[in-house]
Amino acid sequence: MRQSMRELDQAVAYCNRHIERNQAELQRRQRSGHDTSQVAMRLKTLEAVKAVHEADRERFQSGRA
Numbered sequence: 001m002r003q004s005m006r007e008l009d010q011a012v013a014y015c016n017r018h019i020e021r022n023q024a025e026l027q028r029r030q031r032s033g034h035d036t037s038q039v040a041m042r043l044k045t046l047e048a049v050k051a052v053h054e055a056d057r058e059r060f061q062s063g064r065a
Contacts, residue, residue, distance in 0.1 A: 003056065005061070015050035019043065019047060019050065022046060
């Protein structure tokens with residue numbers, strides 16, 4: 001699927017928002033002594049997805065997409 005630069009920027013921004021929310025949730029759980037494993041796993045997944053979108057955006061900018 002061919003994406004536009006705008007779509008790629010939106011995807012990265014979406015990931016950033018969710019990463020921030022999950023980082024805050026992780027910190028809340030750590031402070032209250034609750035299990036953080038699910039939130040930590042979700043953060044790793046979001047960071048991996050963001051990296052894919054950033055790589056796609058880089059390829060698009062360089063004309064390799």
